[in-house]
Amino acid sequence: MNNVAAYIRVSTDEQADKGNSLNEQQERLKAYCVAMGWSEPIFYIDDGYSAKDLRRPAIKKLLDDVTKGKIQIVLTSKLDRLCRNLLDLLQTVKLLTQYNCSYVSASESFDTSTAVGRMTLQLLGTFAEFERERTSERVKDNMISLAKNTDRAIVGPCYGYDVIDKKYVINEEEAKNVRYMFELAEQGDGYRMIAKKLNDRGITTKRNKMFDQTNVKRLITNQALTGTMIYNKRSTKDSKTTFRDESEWIVKEGNHTPIIPIEQFEKVQEILRSRSRARKHADNETYLLTGLAICGHCERNMKGSTARVKNKYNEYTYYRYICGSYQLGYGCKHHAVHREDLETLIIEQVRELVAASTKELNINISPKASAIDEIKDLKLQLSKVGNKMQKQIEAFENDLITAEDLKMARKRVEADRDSLTKRISQLLSKRHEAETVQENAALMLPVILGADRLKAKQAIRQIIEQVTITDGVNIEIVWK
DSSP states (O other): OOOEEEEEEEOTTTTTSTTOSHHHHHHHHHHHHHHHTOOOOEEEEEETOOSSSSOOHHHHHHHHHHHTTOOSEEEESSHHHHOSSHHHHHHHHHHHHHTTOEEEESSSOOOTTSHHHHHHHHHHHHHHHHHHHHHHHHHHHHHHHHHHHOOOOOSOOOTTEEEETTEEEEOHHHHHHHHHHHHHHHTTOOHHHHHHHHHHTTOOOTTSOOOOHHHHHHHHTOGGGGTOEEESOEEEETTEEEEOOGGGOEEETTSSOOSSOHHHHHHHHHHHHHHHHHGGGTTOOSOTTTTTEEETTTOOBEEEEEEEEEOSSOEEEEEEEEEHHHHTTSOOOOOEEEHHHHHHHHHHHHHHHHHSOGGGOOOOBOOOHHHHHHHHHHHHHHHHHHHHHHHHHHHHHTTSSOHHHHHHHHHHHHHHHHHHHHHHHHHHOOHHHHHHHHHHHHHHHHHHTSSOHHHHHHHHHHHEEEEEEETTTEEEEEEO
């Protein structure tokens, strides 16, 4: 028999298993062909690939050769070498049948040309898939246990770390570059500019490739740099990766030595978040308040608008902030403010903030992202407390509880409500943060007053969260 294709495969986890090595599979299939009186087979080898799907180079080449009529028999040592997914198995066998190609397993005897043989194949495929899923569950449970109870490195290291003795250890050369990236981010550089400066210095990734804005972003936003290990964050199904609910994440702070202090990490995330609001205009110095200026009517961005007016005597250029919704024809009220008027006013407000005494500070400060989430959760709990009291009242009206029970329930509910309300008030209280805002403004003011408008723009983004403009005259600032 000619044109026999022998497919052998071993996954990373199976390489040490007895009887599953590539050499053992190869010798067994050669001997099988000799016993059957067939010619020596053509070997298709997938080394280090799982059979959970067909995304394997050798199996793709094999099936391609089948469709070209080059193969008459496909031979494996066991069924699970070919597929461990029933749907993949059935589709593969259907393809082989379509091109008059037989499938043979050296360990399991069945003939795919008969109904009984196909049934046997499907049953074996079902058990192979079941075993793969059972193995996957056991591995997942073991990995979760390791993540919760040890400081072992259970995923590959990010740039800045190596794995030594199964633990994350700082790679000092890479860590130096990581710190440089955060310094650039604090100076106002975006992901693309950081990547450019790294490449200009000849700094490469762990795989010796040039940096780009995608891998810079992944690294700078990776909490592993702060010594925090996050496991079970993503889920992969049908080759699609999605984020799990945060309640399923395993977060372990202090898992390894940090490269970046948590305070610096959070500061940089805030800087980059403010840049993202300005989008492609983040590095344009024409308008200092791009992404910060908001329309007080529709809450959309106020966009920079440049108009040039020319007559036979002079040519003028007007710079204004205009409601973006109005520009796009969404019907918002038309209002605008001249660039110089608005920016001068904002800079004057920064001056006044820096010069004010701490007793005079009465400014609007945006809550931190973590505080916003907590306030939202507390308000949800507060609404549930109200619903709980209403149910107690209904139970009393229906004679399900006594007046004494209702009185005790009211006390519990009021205590819960007072506790939640107090916590919300604490989070909304900004007095202790006002002095910090003032200190940050004092640090940024010399940059804002400097000749470099791009640096001034970056400095403003570090101290101002939002500037709301209503009718072009009413200005409200929310400080960071």
